[in-house]
Amino acid sequence: MLYPDTVEAEVLVHKLWFVATMFGIVLLVFMAFNMSGTGFAELMRPVIGEPSTSGLYGRFAIGFSIAVIFTLNVVLIGFAPLKLQIGIVWLELLLLFIAFFETFHLSLPFIREKLPFLISQGVVTTLYVSAISIVIASVIAVAGAVAKLSNNGFAYAIASFYTSFFRGLPLLMQVYLIYLGLPQLGFVINAVPAGILALSLCYGAYMTEIFRSGIQSIDRGQWEASRSMGFGFALTMRRIILPQALPVIIPPTGNQFISMLKDSSLVSVIGVWELMFLARTLGQKTFQHMEMLISAAVIYWMLSICLELIQSRIERHYARSKVR
Amino acid sequence: MSAQAIIEAKAVSKWYGQFHALKGINLTVHKGERIVICGPSGSGKSTLIRCFNRLEAHQEGEIVVNGVTLHGRMSNVAAVRSNVGMVFQHFNLFPHMTVLMNCMAGPMWVKGVSAAEARHTALKFLERVRIPEQANKFPVQLSGGQQQRVAIARSLCMKPDVMLFDEPTSALDPEMVSEVLETMTGLARDGMTMVCVTHEMGFARAVADRVIFMDAGQIVEEGTPDAFFGNPRHDRTKVFLSQILKH
Numbered sequence: 093m094l095y096p097d098t099v100e101a102e103v104l105v106h107k108l109w110f111v112a113t114m115f116g117i118v119l120l121v122f123m124a125f126n127m128s129g130t131g132f133a134e135l136m137r138p139v140i141g142e143p144s145t146s147g148l149y150g151r152f153a154i155g156f157s158i159a160v161i162f163t164l165n166v167v168l169i170g171f172a173p174l175k176l177q178i179g180i181v182w183l184e185l186l187l188l189f190i191a192f193f194e195t196f197h198l199s200l201p202f203i204r205e206k207l208p209f210l211i212s213q214g215v216v217t218t219l220y221v222s223a224i225s226i227v228i229a230s231v232i233a234v235a236g237a238v239a240k241l242s243n244n245g246f247a248y249a250i251a252s253f254y255t256s257f258f259r260g261l262p263l264l265m266q267v268y269l270i271y272l273g274l275p276q277l278g279f280v281i282n283a284v285p286a287g288i289l290a291l292s293l294c295y296g297a298y299m300t301e302i303f304r305s306g307i308q309s310i311d312r313g314q315w316e317a318s319r320s321m322g323f324g325f326a327l328t329m330r331r332i333i334l335p336q337a338l339p340v341i342i343p344p345t346g347n348q349f350i351s352m353l354k355d356s357s358l359v360s361v362i363g364v365w366e367l368m369f370l371a372r373t374l375g376q377k378t379f380q381h382m383e384m385l386i387s388a389a390v391i392y393w394m395l396s397i398c399l400e401l402i403q404s405r406i407e408r409h410y411a412r413s414k415v416r
Numbered sequence: 417m418s419a420q421a422i423i424e425a426k427a428v429s430k431w432y433g434q435f436h437a438l439k440g441i442n443l444t445v446h447k448g449e450r451i452v453i454c455g456p457s458g459s460g461k462s463t464l465i466r467c468f469n470r471l472e473a474h475q476e477g478e479i480v481v482n483g484v485t486l487h488g489r490m491s492n493v494a495a496v497r498s499n500v501g502m503v504f505q506h507f508n509l510f511p512h513m514t515v516l517m518n519c520m521a522g523p524m525w526v527k528g529v530s531a532a533e534a535r536h537t538a539l540k541f542l543e544r545v546r547i548p549e550q551a552n553k554f555p556v557q558l559s560g561g562q563q564q565r566v567a568i569a570r571s572l573c574m575k576p577d578v579m580l581f582d583e584p585t586s587a588l589d590p591e592m593v594s595e596v597l598e599t600m601t602g603l604a605r606d607g608m609t610m611v612c613v614t615h616e617m618g619f620a621r622a623v624a625d626r627v628i629f630m631d632a633g634q635i636v637e638e639g640t641p642d643a644f645f646g647n648p649r650h651d652r653t654k655v656f657l658s659q660i661l662k663h
């Protein structure tokens with residue numbers, strides 16, 4: 093959180109001009125839509141009569157009601173304490189999303205039938221492909237960062253060539269190159285290892301840059317202090333520099349992990365039965381694409397949320413030495 | 417003097433690129449000796465003492481610390497460094513570790529001392545610098561003077577043969593200077609060998625065996641505090657002393 097001022101600012105959503113503007117905009121937006129065919133219009137029947145014939149008056153009444161509900165909601169939330177505010181807003185946005193998915197008229201039995209397989213095969217594959225890739229990518233990143241910061245010409249050249257190449261090519265192309273290209277050199281490689289290799293190399297390249305900048309952000313005095321006590325390079329790195337670089341490294345690395353989790357879907361193109369692959373194929377036979385795609389979307393999202401939670405926990409852990 | 421030499425610098429020269437930062441420095445620090453180095457900004461004081469534990473490399477001449485010659489291809493630099501304590505102007509405590517851990521780290525990781533023993537030593541030296549009650553805080557939670565005293569304790573925990581101080585009080589507020597100087601005076605009284613870059617002339621007068629004045633990479637004048645302050649021989653020394661004693 094930003095470092096808060098001790099003087100409380102006036103709550104924006106309680107300012108008259110803001111509330112009025114918000115009300116006006118919502119009213120106009122919903123008048124612009126024709127809402128007469130919706131469930132909300134049905135609810136308004138006692139006021140506006142038959143929705144489809146209510147015309148401009150109907151539109152206005154619907155827009156007005158929605159604007160009142162919306163504005164009242166926002167103003168009321170403005171009174172709640174911070175934690176509650178966050179909870180309510182999350183909940184409401186979630187409900188809106190569910191309402192959106194409702195409109196697809198998804199077949200729940202079909203989802204229920206396929207979900208166990210989607211999870212036992214798809215999620216498990218996605219998770220282990222990502223997890224292994226994340227570990228390998230992190231190891232590559234530490235080594236790459238050290239190489240890029242070293243004054244050994246070979247190490248620097250190899251590391252910078254590597255990051256340039258793997259950041260410069262689309263991941264999809266890397267997946268193909270490794271899966272189809274390596275066999276030409278005599279290494280026949282299965283789809284899963286090929287996918288893991290591509291993901292690790294690509295994300296290792298991005299994370300090399302993150303780690304490098306994190307390491308560089310540490311004050312020279314820290315190197316000098318630990319050197320002056322007789323710490324060698326490895327010890328200094330492991331005990332002094334990396335632990336201090338971690339708080340700098342973690343937010344962008346968390347980003348990379350989340351992004352890798354989803355980019356692991358790219359290995360579906362070489363036939364790995366992970367979440368995305370199954371989501372596309374399971375619904376194909378019966379043309380129930382949406383069911384599987386939305387299920388997979390929700391699963392991806394939940395997995396990402398897990399990673400977000402882990403990240404925020406770690407961030408809080410490292411914030412300890414900064415508080416006064 | 418017949419006492420054992422801990423640091424011997426012979427005709428040491430150092431360049432930063434084209435810039436000649438140290439010009440043929442000769443200096444011997446004997447066991448138990450307290451040396452204060454002063455001089456105008458940019459005269460090479462920091463550079464000199466940073467050469468003593470090879471945080472900086474010298475290009476000409478010879479530096480021998482505890483009988484070991486310092487050079488670029490030495491394999492035992494860690495052993496030399498762990499016997500030379502250094503206190504920095506900006507403390508350079510490890511901010512991600514508690515005060516106690518700052519003091520335990522060196523003995524445990526470099527000397528292989530057990531955690532229990534390292535802890536015992538750390539508490540002893542924190543007591544000595546009079547902040548045992550801060551042991552479990554993080555460095556940012558301490559005042560500047562307290563941080564510098566932790567830095568001193570951290571160095572002491574390595575049981576060094578000599579301590580190097582690089583303007584340990586110049587980043588501190590005036591009211592915190594004295595607490596750090598008192599700690600250093602205590603160390604001197606206990607016989608610690610010290611090389612101290614400082615402009616605290618009261619401290620120099622009280623504890624130094626020798627005061628060294630550097631200018632433009634050379635040792636211009638050296639002598640006992642009485643001779644140095646009472647009867648400076650060189651004009652540059654006189655100008656420098658008149659400038660800093662004015663305040």
Ligand SMILES: Nc1ncnc2c1ncn2[C@@H]1O[C@H](COP(=O)(O)OP(=O)(O)OP(=O)(O)O)[C@@H](O)[C@H]1O
Nearest residue numbers: 432433435437455456457458459460461462463464
């Ligand atoms: N890393 C470096 N690269 C280039 N020149 C440097 C470097 N470090 C120091 N110098 C130069 O070497 C000279 C001596 O520097 P040094 O830090 O030893 O001075 P000092 O006597 O400690 O001064 P101060 O009292 O300001 O700390 C200065 O002129 C400085 O500009």
Ligand SMILES: [Mg+2]
Nearest residue numbers: 461462463583
């Ligand atoms: Mg200096």
